[in-house]
Amino acid sequence: MSATAAVRTRAVAGAPTRRRIWSYWRFYLALSPFYVLFAVFGLYPMLSTIVLAFQRWDGLSARKFTGLDNFAFLVRDPTFWQALENTVVLFLMSTVPTLVIALLLAVMLQSAVRFTSVYRIAYFIPNVTSLVAMAIFFSSIFSTNFGLVNAALRSLGIPQQDWLGQPWGIKIAISTMIVWQWVGYNTLIYLAGLQAIPKEQYEAAKVDGAGPVRTLFSITLPQLRPVVLFTVIMSTIGGLQTFTEPQVMVGNSGGTGQSGMTVVLFFYRAAFLDNDYGYAAAIALSIFLLVLLFTAINWRVFRGRGEDR
Amino acid sequence: MTRIRWRGLALHAVLVLALLVFLFPFVWTIIMATNTTADIYRFPPKFSFGGHFFDNVRHVLDNVAFFQSMANTAVVAISTTLLVLFFDSLAAFTFAKFRFPGRNALFVILLATMLLPAQLAAVPQFQTMALLGWVGSLKALIIPGAANAFGIFWMRQYFRSSIHDELVEAATLDGCGFFGTYWHVALPSARPALAFLGIFTFVGSWNDYMWPLIVLTNPDHVTLQVALSTLNRAHGVDYSMVMTGALLAMIPLVIVFALFARQFIKGATEGAVRG
Numbered sequence: 001m002s003a004t005a006a007v008r009t010r011a012v013a014g015a016p017t018r019r020r021i022w023s024y025w026r027f028y029l030a031l032s033p034f035y036v037l038f039a040v041f042g043l044y045p046m047l048s049t050i051v052l053a054f055q056r057w058d059g060l061s062a063r064k065f066t067g068l069d070n071f072a073f074l075v076r077d078p079t080f081w082q083a084l085e086n087t088v089v090l091f092l093m094s095t096v097p098t099l100v101i102a103l104l105l106a107v108m109l110q111s112a113v114r115f116t117s118v119y120r121i122a123y124f125i126p127n128v129t130s131l132v133a134m135a136i137f138f139s140s141i142f143s144t145n146f147g148l149v150n151a152a153l154r155s156l157g158i159p160q161q162d163w164l165g166q167p168w169g170i171k172i173a174i175s176t177m178i179v180w181q182w183v184g185y186n187t188l189i190y191l192a193g194l195q196a197i198p199k200e201q202y203e204a205a206k207v208d209g210a211g212p213v214r215t216l217f218s219i220t221l222p223q224l225r226p227v228v229l230f231t232v233i234m235s236t237i238g239g240l241q242t243f244t245e246p247q248v249m250v251g252n253s254g255g256t257g258q259s260g261m262t263v264v265l266f267f268y269r270a271a272f273l274d275n276d277y278g279y280a281a282a283i284a285l286s287i288f289l290l291v292l293l294f295t296a297i298n299w300r301v302f303r304g305r306g307e308d309r
Numbered sequence: 310m311t312r313i314r315w316r317g318l319a320l321h322a323v324l325v326l327a328l329l330v331f332l333f334p335f336v337w338t339i340i341m342a343t344n345t346t347a348d349i350y351r352f353p354p355k356f357s358f359g360g361h362f363f364d365n366v367r368h369v370l371d372n373v374a375f376f377q378s379m380a381n382t383a384v385v386a387i388s389t390t391l392l393v394l395f396f397d398s399l400a401a402f403t404f405a406k407f408r409f410p411g412r413n414a415l416f417v418i419l420l421a422t423m424l425l426p427a428q429l430a431a432v433p434q435f436q437t438m439a440l441l442g443w444v445g446s447l448k449a450l451i452i453p454g455a456a457n458a459f460g461i462f463w464m465r466q467y468f469r470s471s472i473h474d475e476l477v478e479a480a481t482l483d484g485c486g487f488f489g490t491y492w493h494v495a496l497p498s499a500r501p502a503l504a505f506l507g508i509f510t511f512v513g514s515w516n517d518y519m520w521p522l523i524v525l526t527n528p529d530h531v532t533l534q535v536a537l538s539t540l541n542r543a544h545g546v547d548y549s550m551v552m553t554g555a556l557l558a559m560i561p562l563v564i565v566f567a568l569f570a571r572q573f574i575k576g577a578t579e580g581a582v583r584g
Contacts, residue, residue: 021410030400030491031403035415037453040437041437041452044437045430045431045434109324119328121570123331124573124574125332125335125566129559129563130516130533130555131534132516132518132558133537133559136551137338137552138334146548155353180331185577188574192579244518247538248541251542264519267431280432284429295424
């Protein structure tokens, strides 16, 4: 591009002619990798997923159009409802403790003066380790005969539990791992949010005679709302797609009573173990709708009404 | 004075307790990896490091193609990271500093793609890979992830606030072309942002599990995560060996994280507070 062209293109206003559009080719070229990859590996497959959801196909024989059959079967499939319930229960069992603990730790970390960067780095480490390795670790400590959790219980005189053989035990094991992995990440996000709150507001509250509890509810939490919204949305999107933890800890079956069966594990089984591609496509669409629904709910609850930012 | 001191001590006691909880799984993994399974199975369990680490490593190597899968994972993670850094920062710079027809529409499309769950594309994507002949090949892991919306969005935020328009104009007047300006002005100024995006991408790629499980059909040609899950499924009773594999699989991540931890944490939190 010539020396003045880039400057000139910035000044061009109004409807561009064909020749002018051509003069922007460098910009379009710079953007093209993402859009080309998205078209080939994102948009096209997603559109074919929509078509596939109305078909019956095992990957080998010809595709057969079956209308809404897949969806009709889906809403009557008890495993689907079980998977949906498990996913939501696991999401609540892991997200609520994660965010509450993270908020408490962040408040404490903010008032700590020394070693804060040591804490930050150590707290973040669980988030950057191998998911599969840690899922194996957690299934080992929850193991019935030789697990550390039962060893601890026995030394306290409490009878051992069959953690990974019981529906509730499976859920506890999975959510424990998720909490361990995400508390530190969310703590750092909250800490950054806390540090962005202007100090004057706290001083003003002190002058007005507000105690620590009052300050927490009238200043800290309202100011932190956008950051909380961010963490809730991230946890929702992640939580609704839980796959590795249950798959490694209890296997493709979802474990006893299928209580570790999440919607994504259900999808994985339908598609890549049962080769029931049309049905899997219908499940994938339901996951997408679920993500949209939960994001919308979060948005409403945490943004509140009358705010448009 | 003393009251404040006690409060400070109590505060640090809680923070240190949390730190121990967060780090405990790594310590226990090392303990398991250096002992025999029989030691681990004892009651009460052995809480000290043992001398069996190299035996355990040998067992891992006997049971899975560990180095092969680690090499596969490294190839995938490194090439994905380099491609993402290049393509995302180039696109982000274009979005942040230039005007051209369709810019806003393209950007809205970019944002919308972030809401789409990966499962929505997985089945046809597998068919596409079969059509291209990429099933079983590392290309199937590298190419689809070579550019992503999150990275472009994130880098754009950075470029918008860190590079002045005048700097871009001055570079252009000095005879730098569009690409030259990107290379000589934008990239050097974006080092912290690139460091964060690079580690984020590397870790994500290193840990990716479901898609490699689906698309790498040859058991001898898998990534580390898949090899590890295979090891666990086949030899789950031999904890020491499996945990040794787990430990080895984490070491590269820990090294990468240790090298860039400060920058990474700064970046990770900045995005959330700004966005």
